[in-house]
Amino acid sequence: MPKRGFAVVSKYANDGLKLPVRSTKNAAGYDFFAREDFVLKSIWRYDFIRLFRLIRNEHPLTDNDFQRASDVLRPQLVPTGIKVFMQPDEVFVLANRSSNPLKRGLILPNGIGVVDADYYNNPDNEGEIFFQLVNLGPRTKVIKKGERIGQGIFMPFLTADGDQGGLQQRNGGFGSTGK
Incomplete structure:
Protein backbone atom coordinates (compact mmCIF):
# COMPACT_ATOMS: atom_id res chain seq x y z
CA MET A 1 0.00 0.00 0.00
CA PRO A 2 1.25 3.54 -0.73
CA LYS A 3 2.42 5.66 2.22
CA ARG A 4 -0.07 8.50 1.89
CA GLY A 5 -2.72 9.70 -0.47
CA PHE A 6 -6.39 10.08 -1.25
CA ALA A 7 -9.33 7.93 -2.30
CA VAL A 8 -12.98 8.54 -3.06
CA VAL A 9 -15.40 7.34 -0.38
CA SER A 10 -16.94 4.16 -1.82
CA LYS A 11 -20.56 5.36 -1.95
CA TYR A 12 -19.45 8.27 -4.19
CA ALA A 13 -17.27 6.16 -6.48
CA ASN A 14 -19.45 6.89 -9.53
CA ASP A 15 -20.00 10.61 -8.85
CA GLY A 16 -17.04 11.88 -10.87
CA LEU A 17 -15.27 13.39 -7.86
CA LYS A 18 -11.86 14.94 -8.25
CA LEU A 19 -9.04 13.89 -5.92
CA PRO A 20 -7.17 16.71 -4.14
CA VAL A 21 -4.32 18.28 -6.11
CA ARG A 22 -1.51 20.74 -5.52
CA SER A 23 -2.13 23.74 -7.75
CA THR A 24 1.50 24.71 -8.28
CA LYS A 25 4.87 22.98 -8.25
CA ASN A 26 5.82 24.30 -4.80
CA ALA A 27 2.39 24.31 -3.17
CA ALA A 28 2.32 22.64 0.27
CA GLY A 29 -1.44 22.21 0.33
CA TYR A 30 -3.69 19.90 -1.65
CA ASP A 31 -6.83 21.66 -2.85
CA PHE A 32 -10.11 19.96 -1.93
CA PHE A 33 -13.29 20.29 -3.95
CA ALA A 34 -16.95 20.27 -2.90
CA ARG A 35 -18.68 16.92 -3.38
CA GLU A 36 -22.00 18.53 -4.29
CA ASP A 37 -23.68 21.89 -4.62
CA PHE A 38 -23.88 23.23 -1.09
CA VAL A 39 -25.81 26.20 0.32
CA LEU A 40 -23.84 28.02 2.99
CA LYS A 41 -26.18 30.45 4.72
CA SER A 42 -24.99 33.77 6.10
CA ILE A 43 -24.80 34.17 9.87
CA TRP A 44 -26.60 37.49 9.47
CA ARG A 45 -30.01 35.90 9.34
CA TYR A 46 -33.02 36.93 11.36
CA ASP A 47 -32.43 34.93 14.57
CA PHE A 48 -28.92 36.29 15.00
CA ILE A 49 -29.89 39.89 14.21
CA ARG A 50 -32.88 39.56 16.54
CA LEU A 51 -30.53 38.61 19.40
CA PHE A 52 -28.44 41.74 18.79
CA ARG A 53 -31.55 43.91 18.78
CA LEU A 54 -32.76 42.40 22.06
CA ILE A 55 -29.36 42.99 23.67
CA ARG A 56 -29.15 46.54 22.34
CA ASN A 57 -32.65 47.34 23.66
CA GLU A 58 -31.84 45.66 26.99
CA HIS A 59 -34.62 43.12 26.72
CA PRO A 60 -34.32 40.00 28.84
CA LEU A 61 -33.07 37.09 26.74
CA THR A 62 -34.55 33.63 26.97
CA ASP A 63 -32.84 30.28 26.49
CA ASN A 64 -34.84 30.00 23.29
CA ASP A 65 -33.32 33.27 22.00
CA PHE A 66 -29.82 31.97 22.66
CA PRO A 101 -12.17 35.06 4.07
CA LEU A 102 -11.22 38.09 1.98
CA LYS A 103 -13.12 37.37 -1.23
CA ARG A 104 -16.03 35.25 0.00
CA GLY A 105 -16.40 35.85 3.75
CA LEU A 106 -15.89 32.15 4.53
CA ILE A 107 -13.88 31.06 7.56
CA LEU A 108 -12.89 27.84 9.30
CA PRO A 109 -14.09 28.60 12.83
CA ASN A 110 -11.60 26.20 14.41
CA GLY A 111 -8.64 27.69 12.49
CA ILE A 112 -7.45 24.31 11.29
CA GLY A 113 -8.86 20.82 11.18
CA VAL A 114 -6.86 17.85 12.38
CA VAL A 115 -7.34 14.51 10.64
CA ASP A 116 -5.70 11.61 12.45
CA ALA A 117 -4.36 8.57 10.63
CA ASP A 118 -7.00 6.32 12.22
CA TYR A 119 -9.85 8.45 10.84
CA TYR A 120 -9.38 6.65 7.50
CA ASN A 121 -12.09 4.01 6.90
CA ASN A 122 -13.76 4.61 10.27
CA PRO A 123 -17.14 2.85 10.65
CA ASP A 124 -19.28 6.01 10.74
CA ASN A 125 -18.39 7.72 7.47
CA GLU A 126 -15.48 5.78 5.96
CA GLY A 127 -13.23 8.74 6.79
CA GLU A 128 -14.86 11.33 4.55
CA ILE A 129 -13.24 14.75 4.90
CA PHE A 130 -15.57 17.68 5.67
CA PHE A 131 -14.61 21.34 5.88
CA GLN A 132 -16.31 23.29 8.68
CA LEU A 133 -17.19 26.67 7.26
CA VAL A 134 -19.00 29.75 8.52
CA ASN A 135 -20.29 32.36 6.10
CA LEU A 136 -19.62 35.83 7.54
CA GLY A 137 -20.82 37.53 4.39
CA PRO A 138 -24.21 39.24 4.22
CA ARG A 139 -25.58 36.85 1.57
CA THR A 140 -26.01 33.12 1.29
CA LYS A 141 -23.20 31.52 -0.72
CA VAL A 142 -23.72 28.59 -3.04
CA ILE A 143 -20.66 26.40 -3.35
CA LYS A 144 -20.81 24.46 -6.59
CA LYS A 145 -19.81 20.82 -6.97
CA GLY A 146 -16.13 20.73 -7.90
CA GLU A 147 -15.39 24.18 -6.48
CA ARG A 148 -12.25 24.51 -4.32
CA ILE A 149 -13.22 24.85 -0.66
CA GLY A 150 -10.05 24.30 1.36
CA GLN A 151 -6.68 22.65 1.44
CA GLY A 152 -4.86 19.97 3.36
CA ILE A 153 -1.24 19.38 4.27
CA PHE A 154 0.45 16.14 5.33
CA MET A 155 2.71 16.62 8.36
CA PRO A 156 4.72 14.40 10.69
CA PHE A 157 4.15 14.86 14.41
CA LEU A 158 6.17 14.15 17.54
CA THR A 159 5.08 12.60 20.82
CA ALA A 160 6.29 13.33 24.34
CA ASP A 161 8.79 11.07 26.09
CA GLY A 162 6.97 8.32 27.93
CA ASP A 163 3.77 8.88 25.96
CA GLN A 164 1.52 5.84 26.17
CA GLY A 165 -0.71 7.08 23.38
CA GLY A 166 -4.42 6.64 23.38
CA LEU A 167 -4.95 2.96 23.95
CA GLN A 168 -8.47 3.09 22.57
CA GLN A 169 -9.32 2.24 19.00
CA ARG A 170 -11.27 4.86 17.07
CA ASN A 171 -14.90 3.75 16.93
CA GLY A 172 -16.49 6.60 15.04
CA GLY A 173 -16.16 9.39 12.53
CA PHE A 174 -16.24 13.17 12.76
CA GLY A 175 -15.45 14.36 16.31
CA SER A 176 -15.45 10.83 17.73
CA THR A 177 -12.25 11.14 19.81
CA GLY A 178 -13.91 13.72 22.04
CA LYS A 179 -16.76 11.43 23.09
Whole structure:
Protein backbone atom coordinates (compact mmCIF):
# COMPACT_ATOMS: atom_id res chain seq x y z
CA MET A 1 0.00 0.00 0.00
CA PRO A 2 1.25 3.54 -0.73
CA LYS A 3 2.42 5.66 2.22
CA ARG A 4 -0.07 8.50 1.89
CA GLY A 5 -2.72 9.70 -0.47
CA PHE A 6 -6.39 10.08 -1.25
CA ALA A 7 -9.33 7.93 -2.30
CA VAL A 8 -12.98 8.54 -3.06
CA VAL A 9 -15.40 7.34 -0.38
CA SER A 10 -16.94 4.16 -1.82
CA LYS A 11 -20.56 5.36 -1.95
CA TYR A 12 -19.45 8.27 -4.19
CA ALA A 13 -17.27 6.16 -6.48
CA ASN A 14 -19.45 6.89 -9.53
CA ASP A 15 -20.00 10.61 -8.85
CA GLY A 16 -17.04 11.88 -10.87
CA LEU A 17 -15.27 13.39 -7.86
CA LYS A 18 -11.86 14.94 -8.25
CA LEU A 19 -9.04 13.89 -5.92
CA PRO A 20 -7.17 16.71 -4.14
CA VAL A 21 -4.32 18.28 -6.11
CA ARG A 22 -1.51 20.74 -5.52
CA SER A 23 -2.13 23.74 -7.75
CA THR A 24 1.50 24.71 -8.28
CA LYS A 25 4.87 22.98 -8.25
CA ASN A 26 5.82 24.30 -4.80
CA ALA A 27 2.39 24.31 -3.17
CA ALA A 28 2.32 22.64 0.27
CA GLY A 29 -1.44 22.21 0.33
CA TYR A 30 -3.69 19.90 -1.65
CA ASP A 31 -6.83 21.66 -2.85
CA PHE A 32 -10.11 19.96 -1.93
CA PHE A 33 -13.29 20.29 -3.95
CA ALA A 34 -16.95 20.27 -2.90
CA ARG A 35 -18.68 16.92 -3.38
CA GLU A 36 -22.00 18.53 -4.29
CA ASP A 37 -23.68 21.89 -4.62
CA PHE A 38 -23.88 23.23 -1.09
CA VAL A 39 -25.81 26.20 0.32
CA LEU A 40 -23.84 28.02 2.99
CA LYS A 41 -26.18 30.45 4.72
CA SER A 42 -24.99 33.77 6.10
CA ILE A 43 -24.80 34.17 9.87
CA TRP A 44 -26.60 37.49 9.47
CA ARG A 45 -30.01 35.90 9.34
CA TYR A 46 -33.02 36.93 11.36
CA ASP A 47 -32.43 34.93 14.57
CA PHE A 48 -28.92 36.29 15.00
CA ILE A 49 -29.89 39.89 14.21
CA ARG A 50 -32.88 39.56 16.54
CA LEU A 51 -30.53 38.61 19.40
CA PHE A 52 -28.44 41.74 18.79
CA ARG A 53 -31.55 43.91 18.78
CA LEU A 54 -32.76 42.40 22.06
CA ILE A 55 -29.36 42.99 23.67
CA ARG A 56 -29.15 46.54 22.34
CA ASN A 57 -32.65 47.34 23.66
CA GLU A 58 -31.84 45.66 26.99
CA HIS A 59 -34.62 43.12 26.72
CA PRO A 60 -34.32 40.00 28.84
CA LEU A 61 -33.07 37.09 26.74
CA THR A 62 -34.55 33.63 26.97
CA ASP A 63 -32.84 30.28 26.49
CA ASN A 64 -34.84 30.00 23.29
CA ASP A 65 -33.32 33.27 22.00
CA PHE A 66 -29.82 31.97 22.66
CA GLN A 67 -30.57 28.59 21.09
CA ARG A 68 -32.01 30.13 17.91
CA ALA A 69 -28.94 32.38 17.54
CA SER A 70 -26.58 29.47 18.25
CA ASP A 71 -28.25 27.42 15.53
CA VAL A 72 -27.46 30.19 13.03
CA LEU A 73 -23.84 30.51 14.21
CA ARG A 74 -23.16 26.78 14.02
CA PRO A 75 -20.57 25.88 11.34
CA GLN A 76 -21.79 23.88 8.39
CA LEU A 77 -19.95 20.78 7.20
CA VAL A 78 -19.15 20.99 3.50
CA PRO A 79 -18.58 17.44 2.20
CA THR A 80 -15.75 16.42 -0.11
CA GLY A 81 -16.43 12.71 -0.72
CA ILE A 82 -12.70 12.14 -0.23
CA LYS A 83 -10.78 10.24 2.42
CA VAL A 84 -7.08 10.49 3.22
CA PHE A 85 -4.62 7.81 4.30
CA MET A 86 -1.21 8.31 5.90
CA GLN A 87 1.35 6.77 8.22
CA PRO A 88 0.58 6.39 11.96
CA ASP A 89 3.06 9.17 12.86
CA GLU A 90 1.49 11.68 10.48
CA VAL A 91 -1.43 14.08 10.63
CA PHE A 92 -3.38 15.73 7.84
CA VAL A 93 -4.08 19.39 8.60
CA LEU A 94 -7.08 21.07 6.98
CA ALA A 95 -6.76 24.78 6.32
CA ASN A 96 -8.88 27.44 4.70
CA ARG A 97 -8.02 28.78 1.26
CA SER A 98 -6.35 32.15 1.71
CA SER A 99 -8.90 33.80 -0.59
CA ASN A 100 -11.99 32.49 1.24
CA PRO A 101 -12.17 35.06 4.07
CA LEU A 102 -11.22 38.09 1.98
CA LYS A 103 -13.12 37.37 -1.23
CA ARG A 104 -16.03 35.25 0.00
CA GLY A 105 -16.40 35.85 3.75
CA LEU A 106 -15.89 32.15 4.53
CA ILE A 107 -13.88 31.06 7.56
CA LEU A 108 -12.89 27.84 9.30
CA PRO A 109 -14.09 28.60 12.83
CA ASN A 110 -11.60 26.20 14.41
CA GLY A 111 -8.64 27.69 12.49
CA ILE A 112 -7.45 24.31 11.29
CA GLY A 113 -8.86 20.82 11.18
CA VAL A 114 -6.86 17.85 12.38
CA VAL A 115 -7.34 14.51 10.64
CA ASP A 116 -5.70 11.61 12.45
CA ALA A 117 -4.36 8.57 10.63
CA ASP A 118 -7.00 6.32 12.22
CA TYR A 119 -9.85 8.45 10.84
CA TYR A 120 -9.38 6.65 7.50
CA ASN A 121 -12.09 4.01 6.90
CA ASN A 122 -13.76 4.61 10.27
CA PRO A 123 -17.14 2.85 10.65
CA ASP A 124 -19.28 6.01 10.74
CA ASN A 125 -18.39 7.72 7.47
CA GLU A 126 -15.48 5.78 5.96
CA GLY A 127 -13.23 8.74 6.79
CA GLU A 128 -14.86 11.33 4.55
CA ILE A 129 -13.24 14.75 4.90
CA PHE A 130 -15.57 17.68 5.67
CA PHE A 131 -14.61 21.34 5.88
CA GLN A 132 -16.31 23.29 8.68
CA LEU A 133 -17.19 26.67 7.26
CA VAL A 134 -19.00 29.75 8.52
CA ASN A 135 -20.29 32.36 6.10
CA LEU A 136 -19.62 35.83 7.54
CA GLY A 137 -20.82 37.53 4.39
CA PRO A 138 -24.21 39.24 4.22
CA ARG A 139 -25.58 36.85 1.57
CA THR A 140 -26.01 33.12 1.29
CA LYS A 141 -23.20 31.52 -0.72
CA VAL A 142 -23.72 28.59 -3.04
CA ILE A 143 -20.66 26.40 -3.35
CA LYS A 144 -20.81 24.46 -6.59
CA LYS A 145 -19.81 20.82 -6.97
CA GLY A 146 -16.13 20.73 -7.90
CA GLU A 147 -15.39 24.18 -6.48
CA ARG A 148 -12.25 24.51 -4.32
CA ILE A 149 -13.22 24.85 -0.66
CA GLY A 150 -10.05 24.30 1.36
CA GLN A 151 -6.68 22.65 1.44
CA GLY A 152 -4.86 19.97 3.36
CA ILE A 153 -1.24 19.38 4.27
CA PHE A 154 0.45 16.14 5.33
CA MET A 155 2.71 16.62 8.36
CA PRO A 156 4.72 14.40 10.69
CA PHE A 157 4.15 14.86 14.41
CA LEU A 158 6.17 14.15 17.54
CA THR A 159 5.08 12.60 20.82
CA ALA A 160 6.29 13.33 24.34
CA ASP A 161 8.79 11.07 26.09
CA GLY A 162 6.97 8.32 27.93
CA ASP A 163 3.77 8.88 25.96
CA GLN A 164 1.52 5.84 26.17
CA GLY A 165 -0.71 7.08 23.38
CA GLY A 166 -4.42 6.64 23.38
CA LEU A 167 -4.95 2.96 23.95
CA GLN A 168 -8.47 3.09 22.57
CA GLN A 169 -9.32 2.24 19.00
CA ARG A 170 -11.27 4.86 17.07
CA ASN A 171 -14.90 3.75 16.93
CA GLY A 172 -16.49 6.60 15.04
CA GLY A 173 -16.16 9.39 12.53
CA PHE A 174 -16.24 13.17 12.76
CA GLY A 175 -15.45 14.36 16.31
CA SER A 176 -15.45 10.83 17.73
CA THR A 177 -12.25 11.14 19.81
CA GLY A 178 -13.91 13.72 22.04
CA LYS A 179 -16.76 11.43 23.09
